[in-house]
Amino acid sequence: MIQSAIVDEFLTTGQCASCRVIDLHAHYGPYQGIYMPNHTPEQMIATLDRCGVERMVTSGHMALADMVPGNQEITELTERYPTRWSGYTVINPNYPELAARELALYDKRKGMVGLKFHPSGHRYPLDGPNYAPALEFAAERRLMVLSHTWEGPFNSVAEVTKVAEAYPTLDLILGHSIYGEWDGAIALAKRLPNVYLELTAAYAANGIIEKMSAGGVTDKVVFGCDLPWFDPHYAIGCIIFARISESERRMILRETALRLITPRLRH
Amino acid sequence: MDKIAFWDCNASFGLPTRGALKVCASADELVQELDWHGFSGALVYHTAQHDQSPVVGNRVLAEAIAGNPRLIGSWAILPPQTSELPSDASFFRAMEAANVRALWAFPEEHRFLLERLTFGSFLDEVAERRIPLFVRRAIGWPVIYRLMEQYPNLTLVAAAHGPWGEDRLFRPLLERYPNFKLDTSRYEQDMGVSELVRYYGHECLLMGSNYPAAPMGGPRLMIERCDLTPEARRAIAGENLLNLLRKAELS
Numbered sequence: 001m002i003q004s005a006i007v008d009e010f011l012t013t014g015q016c017a018s019c020r021v022i023d024l025h026a027h028y029g030p031y032q033g034i035y036m037p038n039h040t041p042e043q044m045i046a047t048l049d050r051c052g053v054e055r056m057v058t059s060g061h062m063a064l065a066d067m068v069p070g071n072q073e074i075t076e077l078t079e080r081y082p083t084r085w086s087g088y089t090v091i092n093p094n095y096p097e098l099a100a101r102e103l104a105l106y107d108k109r110k111g112m113v114g115l116k117f118h119p120s121g122h123r124y125p126l127d128g129p130n131y132a133p134a135l136e137f138a139a140e141r142r143l144m145v146l147s148h149t150w151e152g153p154f155n156s157v158a159e160v161t162k163v164a165e166a167y168p169t170l171d172l173i174l175g176h177s178i179y180g181e182w183d184g185a186i187a188l189a190k191r192l193p194n195v196y197l198e199l200t201a202a203y204a205a206n207g208i209i210e211k212m213s214a215g216g217v218t219d220k221v222v223f224g225c226d227l228p229w230f231d232p233h234y235a236i237g238c239i240i241f242a243r244i245s246e247s248e249r250r251m252i253l254r255e256t257a258l259r260l261i262t263p264r265l266r267h
Numbered sequence: 268m269d270k271i272a273f274w275d276c277n278a279s280f281g282l283p284t285r286g287a288l289k290v291c292a293s294a295d296e297l298v299q300e301l302d303w304h305g306f307s308g309a310l311v312y313h314t315a316q317h318d319q320s321p322v323v324g325n326r327v328l329a330e331a332i333a334g335n336p337r338l339i340g341s342w343a344i345l346p347p348q349t350s351e352l353p354s355d356a357s358f359f360r361a362m363e364a365a366n367v368r369a370l371w372a373f374p375e376e377h378r379f380l381l382e383r384l385t386f387g388s389f390l391d392e393v394a395e396r397r398i399p400l401f402v403r404r405a406i407g408w409p410v411i412y413r414l415m416e417q418y419p420n421l422t423l424v425a426a427a428h429g430p431w432g433e434d435r436l437f438r439p440l441l442e443r444y445p446n447f448k449l450d451t452s453r454y455e456q457d458m459g460v461s462e463l464v465r466y467y468g469h470e471c472l473l474m475g476s477n478y479p480a481a482p483m484g485g486p487r488l489m490i491e492r493c494d495l496t497p498e499a500r501r502a503i504a505g506e507n508l509l510n511l512l513r514k515a516e517l518s
Binding site: 002011014047050201206207208210211228231232237241 | 289305
């Protein structure tokens with residue numbers, strides 16, 4: 001069997017004391033199209049405890065549907081759990097005036113560490129003009145921007161490349177690692193210092209972790225699992241059993257995300 | 268740590284025609300993967316059974332797993348009308364001789380309708396012999412619903428379902444048909460397994476990875492650490508599958 005102290009500890013205790021996980025892609029609350037049995041704040045915190053996740057950064061499902069109440073809901077949760085729960089302010093480009101209002105509230109919402117875009121969900125391309133004010137806002141403040149990315153229209157390599165090149169002072173985290181456009185995503189992360197690959201769903205594409213390692217971008221790969229959608233143990237298992245080094249496991253589960261989030265914590 | 272024997276009910280090998288991010292070319296490679304992930308064994312099929320033809324693929328699988336007690340085979344079925352495969356008792360005797368104890372149906376790849384009009388008494392016999400039939404849930408829940416309605420005693424395993432938590436679709440089947448089962452591959456909802464077991468019992472779940480399309484490590488850690496009794500975890504990890512295979516009457 002695989003020889004890894006990290007694997008042994010996760011199998012034995014469900015967590016790893018020397019490698020507490022940071023989850024940069026989480027959500028909150030129920031959502032369309034899926035039954036989630038474990039989505040209350042208390043249940044989600046219990047999952048973090050069970051799986052050895054130190055902190056998660058969330059965008060609310062409510063916020064993906066309606067920014068105004070949804071971002072406020074996440075703000076309140078970050079205040080209730082300041083050491084475990086950080087937030088992204090969701091920007092829906094279909095409502096530019098409301099988006100401007102949400103950006104105006106950003107500085108006051110101390111639990112927020114960046115912005116969240118969902119171009120395909122909002123049916124609006126990542127490089128479209130309505131995202132520009134939010135991207136300029138994030139670039140000025142050197143924020144993290146987590147964007148849903150996937151092959152196909154709205155958020156593929158083509159759109160991501162334009163945005164990453166145009167705004168080099170923000171850190172662009174590619175949610176799902178441009179699922180299906182693996183080579184393009186890896187090349188982008190290799191070439192541009194501000195591009196990071198996030199693993200939600202991608203971890204289940206068998207071989208992708210090793211491919212990222214072979215592409216020399218493991219230090220640009222971060223953990224996520226869409227909690228409360230997915231059991232962090234499923235995602236962690238995909239990563240720790242991959243044929244990569246122990247130090248790469250630590251980078252993906254914790255170290256790179258810690259480096260990204262620490263300067264952005266304002267609580 | 269309790270030692271849990273893991274058996275994967277949904278693993279395959281053989282080169283896929285369309286290529287893949289990760290392939291598992293041979294039975295030997297699959298065994299290496301089982302070792303890496305700490306699995307005792309697997310119920311397996313060969314890509315030739317869906318990418319080419321069950322007529323060839325069933326034979327290729329049997330030859331590849333011969334003499335390896337950690338790999339138990341599954342054969343693919345075809346409609347009896349074209350007589351490409353035997354549909355009488357000789358088929359089941361050949362299964363036993365080849366250490367094959369389950370069946371797969373790939374209706375989309377081989378262009379048939381998986382229903383009574385096509386399979387008639389053949390699937391009645393499969394049900395009576397308690398031979399598990401595996402299908403990918405991608406064939407569509409309406410197809411699976413109709414099949415269970417037509418063969419209510421069939422031991423049917425809906426495998427390789429996606430991560431979208433299709434509880435609203437499969438729970439009615441679990442309520443109605445005691446021989447309807449699910450594999451765990453990408454049933455990765457947070458606390459989903461433990462809640463499902465609380466409502467329906469552990470007997471409905473079989474450890475499955477859908478390897479090599481998906482990794483074994485994810486379901487391995489999830490089942491090892493899920494919030495269930497040790498007995499339930501052991502059952503899902505392997506005992507449920509082995510019990511099903513033991514019950515299959517082939518001779």
